Amino acid sequence: MSTLFVGLDVGSTTFHQVLMQPDGVTKATRSFPMSEANLIKAFTGLGGNAHVHLEAGELAPWVRGVIAPLVRRVVISHPPANAWIGKDPNKRDQLDAAKLADLLRMNRFTEVYYAEEQSRREFKQLVQHFDDLTDQQIRLKYKIKARFRAQGVIVRGQRLFTAKGRGAVLDRVASRQVRTAIEQLYEVLDQTLASQLAAQRLMLQAARAFPEIELFKAVPGIGPLSACRRERLRPDSAPLQQRAQALALLPARRQPPHERRQAAESPTAGPGRVRAAQGCDAQSLRRRLTAQGRQPLQACLRAVAREHIQQDARASFGAAQDRLGAAGDVASHDAVSRRIGLNGVPLI
Secondary structure (H helix, E strand, O other): OOOEEEEEEEOOOEEEEEEEOOOOOEEEEEEEEOOHHHHHHHHOOOOOOEEEEEEOOOOHHHHHHHHHHHOOEEEEEOHHHOHHHHOOOOOOHHHHHHHHHHHHHHOOOOEOOOOOOHHHHHHHHHHHHHHHHHHHHHHHHHHHHHHHHHOOOOOOOOHHHOHHHHHHHHOOOOOHHHHHHHHHHHHHHHHHHHHHHHHHHHHHHHHOOOOHHHHHHOOOOOOHHHHHHHOOOOOOOOOHHHHHHHHHOOOOOOOOHHHHHHHHHOHHHOHHHHHHHOOOOHHHHHHHHHHHOHHHHHHHHHHHHHHHHHHHHHHHHHHHHHHHHHOOOOOOHHHHHHHHOOOOOOOO
């Protein structure tokens, strides 16, 4: 059975399909009104060795779900990377579909990740919905401040967005019509805030179905909202749960001195606990330390990360000391530290 490369240009009203053979010869060019029945009709009978290429867009995940059982592979590419299509002044849907088939045949595309599971795709949409409402709230706040500045009322901070502060600021606007217009913007802002809180509750409720969210939350500096946004990352070669476990063993940020002292004084940061924790994944650490609360878990993770950093620093120090000694230089601790950039890293 010969391989068949299919370019699919998808629109809201019609879609165009170009069938191309491995030698680059176009076998057929067809157009259909956009519907699920027509998609099934267009790809039924192409054979089990058909490869389909379409660009990412709003319809892309839905189209892939419809035609995936009928073909061997569906590739969704990144449109800005397809300069042959995007920068060509000769723009036609059938021509774009032919170029998509040719790019797939030559294996010259940048694939975009879409989740296979319907539940995960819906969760990503919930996260995007929450982010859109957050951005809309920020734009409304900027617009309200701009309206006040246009009337000569300059207010800094968040006081003009509180229930008590907005009344006092509105009284400083002389024009009654402008004041009414700003009050209407406040009403839109209040509705946006209420919708944002409802979207946040909906997103966090849906996040309970994904175990990697809890693993991301175990990383210092990552809260529930950041964990939901990181779940949108592509799992690549390893499952997302393994990536979350690996990330939980790395320091998320540089600790201030007082936090380092507190971690050193913690009972979970002793040498015996550090040696026992080495080689364990984050999930086993969570099972071991969950009963002691979240703070001991984070302190133990930071201790493991410090131990690995010190091991790498000692290895670099020894190699640099050997090189300096062979060159006849004085291989002092300070000289080696300055040479390899390890000033301030404890080696003992």
